[in-house]
Amino acid sequence: MAGSRARKSAASVAVIDIGSNSVRLVVYEGMTRSLSPIFNEKTLCGLGREVQTTGLLASDAVEKALASLRRFRALCKVMKVGRVYAIATAACRDASNGPEFIAKAERLCGAQIEILSGPREARLSALGVISGVYKPDGIVGDLGGGSLELIDVRGSRVGSGLTLPLGGLALQDTSQKSLKRAERIVKAELTGVTQLTAGRGRTFYAVGGTWRALARIHIIQSGYPLRIMHGYSISAVEALDFVARLRRLAAADMLADIETVADARRPLLTYAALVLEYILRIAKPRTIVFSTYGVREGLLYEKLSAEQRSQDGLITTARTLNQLRSRSPRHAEDLIGWSDRLIKVAKVRETEEERRLRHAACLLSDIGWRAHPDHRGEQTMSLITNGHFGAISHQGRIFLALAIYYRYAGLNVENEAPEAVRALVTPHMLERARVLGAIFRVAYLVSAAQPGLLPATHFRSQGRKLQLIFEPKAADLVADRVNNRFKQLARLIGRSGSIVRK
CATH class of the missing domain: 1.10.3210.10 (Hypothetical protein af1432)
Known part of the structure; x- marks a missing residue:
């Protein structure tokens, strides 16, 4: 009975996350230190696939995203969600038609949408890791469709964040699908980044759907007995070998055979592997830890009281x-x-x-x-x-x-x-x-x-x-x-x- 009362007393809360690749709704049981998702749905829209070259959100992607937001609002109504938060990331902040899309999106989803700046997105990613990892110490890297955010975290302390146009869709767009050109872009963007040079011998926390897809592939190929993405850890040496093998598969056009990854994400795996490879070579961390806690969880963690945030x-x-x-x-x-x-x-x-x-x-x-x-x-x-x-x-x-x-x-x-x-x-x-x-x-x-x-x-x-x-x-x-x-x-x-x- 105590558990039943606890469930009824905590109003559910939802986060609508309008990313460069996916648009997602996650509904949590309540705004607590212990987040329990009760509904999670995403649509891979690809809003950011042309932003780097055209400066615009693609029209078909916009229609697909707006249709999803209409459904998300109906779902929140059906589920009697207590509070809805909405955020948008790189594609919407970079595209010239982003404000027009956001205005339509706000009317459809019935919530004000916060367009996250790069540094704020990095900070929320770090807070997400703090909420989901016990006493983290290392560099958080959040790879989305449009951008890569890097930020240092030590316990509950967060450093200054940096955003780079190295998301999978952005790289695919600017390189015109040339992996050699993409590699030159990645190397130029990451060389000398201070947020990475502080990572030697520490942990690199990999956040984002495409990196989670890499973790899923590694888990299956290695025969690892747990199918849990969050907290999955591999050494930097092993990770380097793995991403090199993935790049060889891409060169041989064999990534299409990887059935564990959604079709829309599969073309982005190579770019995610490329970015991770250069991060590992530059930062020289000891370990890679994959985190399913990111911007959404960081947003809700930020809204807790100081006492709640300090809880284990x-x-x-x-x-x-x-x-x-x-x-x-x-x-x-x-x-x-x-x-x-x-x-x-x-x-x-x-x-x-x-x-x-x-x-x-x-x-x-x-x-x-x-x-x-x-x-x-x-x-x-x-x-x-x-x-x-x-x-x-x-x-x-x-x-x-x-x-x-x-x-x-x-x-x-x-x-x-x-x-x-x-x-x-x-x-x-x-x-x-x-x-x-x-x-x-x-x-x-x-x-x-x-x-x-x-x-x-x-x-x-x-x-x-x-x-x-x-x-x-x-x-x-x-x-x-x-x-x-x-x-x-x-x-x-x-x-x-x-x-x-x-």
């Missing part, structure tokens, strides 16, 4: 899922405190990030209870590994999924999680996931997922012995199964375990 995106999302799916949301909060006390008493070493992931796991630990008992482990693993989370790496996703998988499936070898999934985390993370699963198996057997019971137990350490002590009001909950599970947990952390009634 992962913990906020986990807390929301706890409210919506757990038997007792309060019990998960008890579990955080209970596991905190165990870690302290048992003197288990834990980094700040490990503590953060443990707290998130506590909040997610009961979200699979409605599934059939024989399948709760695998169902919850799928839900977490494929969930719409920000502020977590792929390794972090797998860690959370494994911890809760072990909570349901048990710790026996025959119940082991799939090797392809386990291979994505380090042996240390795998061992910690087992420990956390064992903690949950004790806690839920003690409390039956009811609040107020875990605080009636506490821990005591005597040398290598670890005790779970039951206060008088909880003494009747002691049982052989609880004792056996606690001994199993104690062994995992190098102790012997016993239960004491006080």
